[in-house]
Amino acid sequence: MAELAFFAGTMDSGKSTLALQIDHNYRRRGLTGLIFSRNDRAGSGVLSSRLGLAVAAVEADDATNFWQEVVTRRTHGERVDYLVCDEAQFYSVAQVEQLARLVDDMGVDVFAFGITTDFRTRLFPGSARLLELADRVEQLQVQSLCWCGRRATHNARTVDGRMVTEGEQVVVGDTEAEPEPAGGVGYEVLCRRHHVRRETAAVAGAAELSPETLPLG
Ligand SMILES: Nc1ncnc2c1ncn2[C@@H]1O[C@H](COP(=O)(O)OP(=O)(O)O)[C@@H](O)[C@H]1O
Numbered sequence: 001m002a003e004l005a006f007f008a009g010t011m012d013s014g015k016s017t018l019a020l021q022i023d024h025n026y027r028r029r030g031l032t033g034l035i036f037s038r039n040d041r042a043g044s045g046v047l048s049s050r051l052g053l054a055v056a057a058v059e060a061d062d063a064t065n066f067w068q069e070v071v072t073r074r075t076h077g078e079r080v081d082y083l084v085c086d087e088a089q090f091y092s093v094a095q096v097e098q099l100a101r102l103v104d105d106m107g108v109d110v111f112a113f114g115i116t117t118d119f120r121t122r123l124f125p126g127s128a129r130l131l132e133l134a135d136r137v138e139q140l141q142v143q144s145l146c147w148c149g150r151r152a153t154h155n156a157r158t159v160d161g162r163m164v165t166e167g168e169q170v171v172v173g174d175t176e177a178e179p180e181p182a183g184g185v186g187y188e189v190l191c192r193r194h195h196v197r198r199e200t201a202a203v204a205g206a207a208e209l210s211p212e213t214l215p216l217g
């Protein structure tokens with residue numbers, strides 16, 4: 001039975017890596033899939049992992065109709081067994097509904113990957129619809145950590161190391177640029193406690209995990 005699976009996690013939790021692995025394993029077994037991404041940090045038409053791997057992807061945008069993409073290909077004799085959909089938080093509600101229809105009416109497996117909430121802890125519309133419609137929601141097993149050592153559960157947007165709470169919902173960026181480009185936007189994953197307090201690593205003066213702050217228990 002085909003399914004719509006949503007793999008959710010904070011930034012930097014290994015979603016794109018898992019997307020590449022799933023695609024690799026399905027391809028090795030002779031299945032044929034399509035990879036979609038939207039606004040990947042590495043540029044347009046690519047799905048990239050921080051582990052260094054990247055593959056070509058179809059760039060989704062506002063005009064993309066996933067249902068039509070598959071119908072057109074199948075009409076031309078192409079096989080489409082599954083879709084890998086990265087950065088799915090940026091998909092529209094209608095696009096997520098197209099993905100669900102592909103599962104139900106065409107038997108296409110859909111693996112979607114994305115962050116659930118934005119820098120203000122609000123659900124992205126695409127992620128909200130995925131949570132509502134998915135057959136299976138999986139939290140990533142790799143824990144990303146807050147500077148204090150707790151599991152990171154929230155995404156903070158930073159400017160000059162300080163957490164900001166105003167701005168557009170969508171601003172492409174990375175957690176790895178340290179410090180982020182002058183005046184530019186960066187991201188940092190935090191536990192809820194430090195997200196609420198707006199306490200980033202820079203504000204706390206924590207360059208790395210300290211044994212004194214790390215709750216090892
Ligand atoms: N140099 C490295 N060595 C080992 N693992 C790394 C390295 N750099 C990044 N990673 C792993 O890659 C993960 C981020 O993977 P990625 O797929 O890019 O995340 P996401 O798509 O969720 O933002 C990190 O949590 C870490 O586990």
Ligand SMILES: Cc1cn([C@H]2C[C@H](O)[C@@H](COP(=O)(O)O)O2)c(=O)[nH]c1=O
Pocket residue numbers: 010011012015016039040041114115117118119120155156157169170171172173174187
């Ligand atoms: C929190 C938050 C993130 N983004 C952007 C930043 C990145 O480009 C992607 C997440 O990519 P990742 O592969 O999961 O690291 O989302 C955003 O636009 N708005 C936000 O609030």
